[in-house]
Amino acid sequence: DAGITQSPRHKVTETGTPVTLRCHQTENHRYMYWYRQDPGHGLRLIHYSYGVKDTDKGEVSDGYSVSRSKTEDFLLTLESATSSQTSVYFCAISGTSGRSYNEQFFGPGTRLTVL
Amino acid sequence: TQLLEQSPQFLSIQEGENLTVYCNSSSVFSSLQWYRQEPGEGPVLLVTVVTGGEVKKLKRLTFQFGDARKDSSLHITAAQPGDTGLYLCAAFTGGGNKLTFGTGTQLKVEL
Numbered sequence: 127d128a129g130i131t132q133s134p135r136h137k138v139t140e141t142g143t144p145v146t147l148r149c150h151q152t153e154n155h156r157y158m159y160w161y162r163q164d165p166g167h168g169l170r171l172i173h174y175s176y177g178v179k180d181t182d183k184g185e186v187s188d189g190y191s192v193s194r195s196k197t198e199d200f201l202l203t204l205e206s207a208t209s210s211q212t213s214v215y216f217c218a219i220s221g222t223s224g225r226s227y228n229e230q231f232f233g234p235g236t237r238l239t240v241l
Numbered sequence: 242t243q244l245l246e247q248s249p250q251f252l253s254i255q256e257g258e259n260l261t262v263y264c265n266s267s268s269v270f271s272s273l274q275w276y277r278q279e280p281g282e283g284p285v286l287l288v289t290v291v292t293g294g295e296v297k298k299l300k301r302l303t304f305q306f307g308d309a310r311k312d313s314s315l316h317i318t319a320a321q322p323g324d325t326g327l328y329l330c331a332a333f334t335g336g337g338n339k340l341t342f343g344t345g346t347q348l349k350v351e352l
Contacts, residue, residue, distance in 0.1 A: 130283075157338050159339075159340075161342075166250065166344060166345075167243070167344060167345075168243070168245075168247075168329055168342040168343050168344045168345045169284070169329065169331075169342040170342070171339060171340070171341070174339060184339070185341075216283050216284075218283070220338045227338065228272075228289055229274075229286045229289075230286070230338070230340060231283075232282075232283025232284050232285070233283055234281070234282060234283055235281070235282070235283055
């Protein structure tokens with residue numbers, strides 16, 4: 127299994143508070159992604175990174191920011207959490223050659239509840 | 242409107258039955274992937290189909306890419322409880338290995 131961890135695994139927070147989710151990989155893969163998963167929508171891309179300090183927006187980026195200061199870590203920040211951001215968040219990684227180029231490997235997910 | 246629409250959204254069947262899940266789009270893709278996600282875990286890649294009309298088999302699972310490369314199907318023969326999960330199709334869109342996922346089909350196979 128690809129070495130991807132997410133922290134925390136569960137979080138309950140209140141509307142208006144900032145929240146940071148962490149994704150850590152041990153595979154030295156170039157690409158990292160943050161998705162949210164909601165019923166009836168599959169997985170939707172929030173932000174992605176194609177290298178250290180290189181990030182770009184996905185289809186549902188409003189209200190989220192990301193940072194990648196090291197290859198192994200990709201942080202997702204909810205600047206001011208809202209109830210609509212209650213979701214399960216997944217981090218994924220992919221590489222630049224071979225099998226890792228054509229496949230995304232997913233972390234175990236973080237369940238976030240915003241009250 | 243999502244780029245990839247899956248049907249049905251939910252499917253509950255008995256062990257031993259056959260089923261087909263569909264993934265449809267109006268766009269043409271260079272390839273399409275199928276992932277399976279079990280409760281409490283992230284999705285795991287099952288297969289990638291690349292050529293129009295291509296058929297790939299993975300044990301009791303048969304994947305087909307449409308001739309026009311706009312759609313795909315997943316057929317499961319003699320379903321087992323271990324097949325229970327969320328099935329997601331996905332296609333590469335844009336640069337950076339970005340994937341767009343379908344809406345998902347939640348399958349439950351009961352004894």
